[in-house]
Amino acid sequence: MRRRFLFLIFIVLFILATKVADAFADVATTAGVDVGAEVKSVLVTVRNVIGDQPTSAIGFGNISSAATFVSSPQYLEVTCGSTALAWGVQIYTNNAGYGGEQKGGLISADNSSRVPLLWRVFDSMQNPGIGVPCINSPGWGFVKDKNDADMNGSWPGDGVQIEYRSIVTNNGLGAFPSPGRSGSSPVYVYFGADFSGVPSQSYLTQIVIEVYNL
Amino acid sequence: MKKAFTFALFMVLTGIVLSSSSLFAGIGVDPTVTEISVSPGGKAKGTFTVVNDGDESVQVVVQPENWPRKRGAIDISSWLKIKPEEFKLGAKGVRKVKYKVKVPKEAQGELMSMVFFATTAPAGRAVNIRTRFGVALYVTVKGTEVLEGEISDFRVKKVKSKEEKEKLYFTALVENRGNVHFRPRGKVVIEDEQGKKLDEVEVQYGWPVFPKNRRLYRANWEPEEIVPGNYRAIAIFNYGDIYSELDKQFEKDISFEVTDRGEIVTIGVEKN
Numbered sequence: 001m002r003r004r005f006l007f008l009i010f011i012v013l014f015i016l017a018t019k020v021a022d023a024f025a026d027v028a029t030t031a032g033v034d035v036g037a038e039v040k041s042v043l044v045t046v047r048n049v050i051g052d053q054p055t056s057a058i059g060f061g062n063i064s065s066a067a068t069f070v071s072s073p074q075y076l077e078v079t080c081g082s083t084a085l086a087w088g089v090q091i092y093t094n095n096a097g098y099g100g101e102q103k104g105g106l107i108s109a110d111n112s113s114r115v116p117l118l119w120r121v122f123d124s125m126q127n128p129g130i131g132v133p134c135i136n137s138p139g140w141g142f143v144k145d146k147n148d149a150d151m152n153g154s155w156p157g158d159g160v161q162i163e164y165r166s167i168v169t170n171n172g173l174g175a176f177p178s179p180g181r182s183g184s185s186p187v188y189v190y191f192g193a194d195f196s197g198v199p200s201q202s203y204l205t206q207i208v209i210e211v212y213n214l
Numbered sequence: 215m216k217k218a219f220t221f222a223l224f225m226v227l228t229g230i231v232l233s234s235s236s237l238f239a240g241i242g243v244d245p246t247v248t249e250i251s252v253s254p255g256g257k258a259k260g261t262f263t264v265v266n267d268g269d270e271s272v273q274v275v276v277q278p279e280n281w282p283r284k285r286g287a288i289d290i291s292s293w294l295k296i297k298p299e300e301f302k303l304g305a306k307g308v309r310k311v312k313y314k315v316k317v318p319k320e321a322q323g324e325l326m327s328m329v330f331f332a333t334t335a336p337a338g339r340a341v342n343i344r345t346r347f348g349v350a351l352y353v354t355v356k357g358t359e360v361l362e363g364e365i366s367d368f369r370v371k372k373v374k375s376k377e378e379k380e381k382l383y384f385t386a387l388v389e390n391r392g393n394v395h396f397r398p399r400g401k402v403v404i405e406d407e408q409g410k411k412l413d414e415v416e417v418q419y420g421w422p423v424f425p426k427n428r429r430l431y432r433a434n435w436e437p438e439e440i441v442p443g444n445y446r447a448i449a450i451f452n453y454g455d456i457y458s459e460l461d462k463q464f465e466k467d468i469s470f471e472v473t474d475r476g477e478i479v480t481i482g483v484e485k486n
Contacts, residue, residue, distance in 0.1 A: 041242030041267040042345050058343075076343075084246040084350075085397065085420025094344070171418070206342040209238075212281075212328055213246035213350050214422050 040081040042089070042211045049073050049131035058207070063195050071134040072191040075125075076209070078167065079186040084213035088169035090162070091119060091189065093205045094146045103145035106193060106203035115203050117143040118192040121167045121174045123183030126190065134192020141165075141176035146208065238343045240268025241303075243331050249456060251354040255319040262311045262349060264331055266303040273334040275300045276311060281328035281350070282424055290327050293318055294351070315353055323360065323393025323425060325353040354394055354457070361454055362392040363423065365466035368449050372440070372478050380476070381436035384415075386449040386466065388431055390423040396462075397422050400451035402433045407444035413437065417451070442472045444481075 048055050050073065058074045080089050095103045097111050105117040118140035126132050134140060144151055144164045163175035173183035244263045252258045266272055276299050280287040295314045303309050317325065328348040367387040375381055384402045400417035415433045423429045431451075446469045454462030469481040 039242045039244040039263065039265050040246075041240050041265060042347055043240050043267065044238040044343055044345055046238075046343070082246050086422065087246070170420070206344055208344045208346060210330070210346040210348065212348040214420075 040083060042209065043079040044209050045077040045079075046074050047077055049075060050129050052125070052128065058191060060193060060195075060203075065200060068196045069134045069136060069192055069194050071131060072193070073131070075131060075191070076189040077186050078189060078209060080168070080211055081185050082170070082211065082213050084170075086170060086214040088212055089167050089187075090165040090210050090212070091167050092144045092146050092151070092165050092208050092210070093117065094208055095205060096147050098145075098147075101149070103147050104143045105145075106205045108199070108201040108203055110201065113198045113201065113203075115198055116194045117205070118194070119143055119167070120177050120190050120192075121183075122188045122190070123173060123181075123186075125188055132190040132192075134190075137194065139177040140192060141174065143207070238333065238345055240266050241272065241274060241331050241333055241345060241347045242267060243329075243347050243349045245349065247350045247352075249352045249354070250315070251356045252315060252317045253356040254317055254321055254358065256317050256356070258315045258353070260313055262313065262329070262331075264303060264309045264311055266305060266307045269305050271302055271304040271307070273300070274303050274309075275332045275334060277330040277332055277346070278327045278351075279330060279348075281326055281348075282427070288318065288321060288325060293321070293325055293353070294327055296329065313351070315351075317353060317355055321355045322358040323355055324395065325355065326395070326424075327351045352395060359394045359457060360392040361394060361396060361457060361459060361462055363388060363390045363396060363398075363451075363453055364464050365389075365449055365451065366428065368447075368466040368468050370447060370468060370470055370478060370480065372472075372476070375436065379436065380440055381434050382440065382447075382478075384433045384435070384447060384449065386417070386431045386433075386451070387428055388423050388451065388453075389428045390425055393425045394457070395422040395424050396453040396456060398431060398451040398453045399455060400431060400433075400449060402435065403448045403450065404435055405446045405448070407446070409446070412445075417449075440472055440476070442474050442476070444469065444471050446470075 046055050046058055047053065055074060058072055060070055060072055063070055078089060093104050095107045098107045098114060100114055106115040118134060118137060120132055120140055141164050167174040167189060168187045173181040173187065242265045248260065250258055264274060276296050278290050278294055278296060280290060293316055297312050301309060329351055330346040330348045332344060332346040365386050366389040369385050371383050372380055373383045388398050390396060397420060399419045401414050403414045404412045406412055413435060415435050417431045417433045421429060446467055448465055448467040450465040452463050454460060471479045471481060473479060
């Protein structure tokens with residue numbers, strides 16, 4: 001009886017193993033049209049505005065409760081590219097836990113408050129030691145969030161405006177501080193944030209730098 | 215107390231880090247775009263090559279997504295399997311990732327996924343940075359394709375280049391009324407009022423128009439001088455080359471006048 005049971009187990013395991021091995025073997029390969037050829041990658045480096053040295057994270061430090069717009073003392077150097085006919089890089093946050101309607105930006109540790117995060121992109125480093133001062137929002141793009149209701153239906157390929165998250169495409173630089181600029185990799189992304197009226201807390205987020213090829 | 219409150223500092227993105235790395239990811243994938251044709255109920259397979267250009271090993275997660283991100287698309291998990299779904303890739307490492315497509319029998323038009331290769335966000339940072347590298351996978355459902363489109367709007371305006379030189383800026387709004395994507399290959403032909411061809415300018419090729427969607431294509435005409443007079447411009451696009459239907463073409467024309475004052479008046483179109 002025990003021998004029969006073990007034999008049955010063996011048969012079942014053998015069938016399962018065969019299935020797994022065949023998972024990618026039971027289909028014919030269909031010739032694809034590989035529009036891209038050379039492998040390109042995305043590299044993101046965080047740098048200090050002062051001294052231009054690589055550093056570990058973007059931050060705003062300790063902010064006075066009276067503060068409104070504040071510039072980040074760090075910026076991103078984004079090196080990217082593609083051999084695809086159409087490609088781009090976008091930026092957004094992923095704050096799924098925040099309950100507000102607009103979720104883009106920095107979120108308080110208790111998920112109750114949001115600090116709008118702003119960006120500008122250039123194809124060269126700006127003002128060594130000074131960066132790009134952020135004193136108000138005109139000319140800055142508000143960082144959108146993946147979980148914003150108005151993100152769906154307006155992704156690249158839909159043919160509608162995506163200027164709030166597109167930092168560079170094979171057609172040129174993103175729309176902030178000004179649209180219609182040519183430019184190529186690497187690109188430099190500077191940040192500001194509007195701390196008006198937010199309570200004293202730690203604010204956190206996850207920034208996503210996303211390359212897409214079409 | 216009030217003073218203490220006024221000068222109270224609150225921690226905002228301290229930038230305190232537990233990791234010393236300043237470089238995020240370095241992930242690249244080939245091919246960047248794959249366009250295949252498979253019959254309903256049919257299967258196909260292939261591989262992606264993933265490279266890590268960085269100097270540190272990274273944890274990679276494969277995340278296929280519907281693209282464009284719209285509701286109503288066939289669930290990707292019903293037609294696309296990818297293995298492995300997560301793996302560690304050493305510095306300067308290369309890894310093959312296999313995919314298998316099984317087209318549902320009821321599928322029509324095309325299936326499309328942007329397959330993202332994401333690096334997992336390092337823990338312990340005030341601001342985590344995650345990178346994602348997306349490659350496009352288009353699967354045309356053979357025998358069900360509807361390739362149909364038109365130029366729904368064609369406009370011209372005068373703009374100045376960076377060098378302050380005047381040029382005519384044409385925009386053509388291309389609409390995809392079919393059920394598969396296409397990449398319009400187009401040009402704008404400029405004629406004088408006698409119908410004599412003055413010039414033609416290419417429209418940048420490459421950006422696709424997704425089914426039931428629209429995209430704006432642009433072209434610039436920068437002659438030595440824009441002479442006052444009447445003109446006709448014709449936008450002509452071929453859009454069947456992906457599907458070897460080279461005769462697929464649409465066009466639209468506009469007539470316009472460049473006045474003595476250098477203004478553009480589009481004939482038959484009210485000025486905005």
